[in-house]
Amino acid sequence: MNLTINHCIVLFNILFVVVYMSYLFKIKAFKMNAESLTHQPLFKAALTIPIISFFLLGFVAWNGHDFQIDTEGFNNFLNISKLPLAVLSLSIPLGVVVNNIHRTIQTDKQIKEAEKKNKVDFFYAHRKNTIEALQHLESLDIPLIKKNTKLEFENCYSTYRKCYPYASTTNSNFDASKDYIQN
Incomplete structure (x- = not known):
């Protein structure tokens, strides 16, 4: 029974990522504009997907383990949470890549406006x-x-x-x- 729930959670995580990516393509999120970075759906996705995946994969990894606040518990947490933490750590480089692309778009717009002026x-x-x-x-x-x-x-x-x-x-x-x- 426990294995079936874990499989369902992993499949749900994969389905979530696929559906979210489809949504991003549908709203043309990969064609960013010069609006602020917080209004870019791609930036929100770069943060949202890893965070939600961290919790879903973490639930699978943490299932069956007791909560322990000591050295052994912390070492155990790091040992069983390698994949969820690796997925969570993707939010930083993905956010940086989106930020750099956005900065390039803003710079291009500023250059065009300066040329017009x-x-x-x-x-x-x-x-x-x-x-x-x-x-x-x-x-x-x-x-x-x-x-x-x-x-x-x-x-x-x-x-x-x-x-x-x-x-x-x-x-x-x-x-x-x-x-x-x-x-």
Whole structure:
């Protein structure tokens, strides 16, 4: 009878791990995001599976042994608990692996956000410098029939947009418009 209960507990432990892993695949837990580590189902699984397996396998190992608080009892506990303790000790390296993967995902997100911010900053710096250069151009007097006409940039922002039509905060294409420059 005792052997049958132990077999059932071990089978239940295996079934628990298989069902939990199936659940993780179903909710796509292996595709982690940049949310905090405690919100990652994979991190919770890295802790939950070894802890529950420790108690289930421990119940099998401890069944039939008396609770003894002395040197002999402690040595006996360590001797009969090798497998449950080994399974429990897996929670630390599994948690560390999940943490490192999560940190890589967060770093990647930070790099992408920094690149996006740099594109925006570069666009505004380019626009500012170009407009300042246009504003500091000296006006030209063009002699026309019976009068001189002054040529100057009245709206530098509009000139910038016509000169660099492809430039934007999301696109770092600062190629000058050949049509505008040639005309």
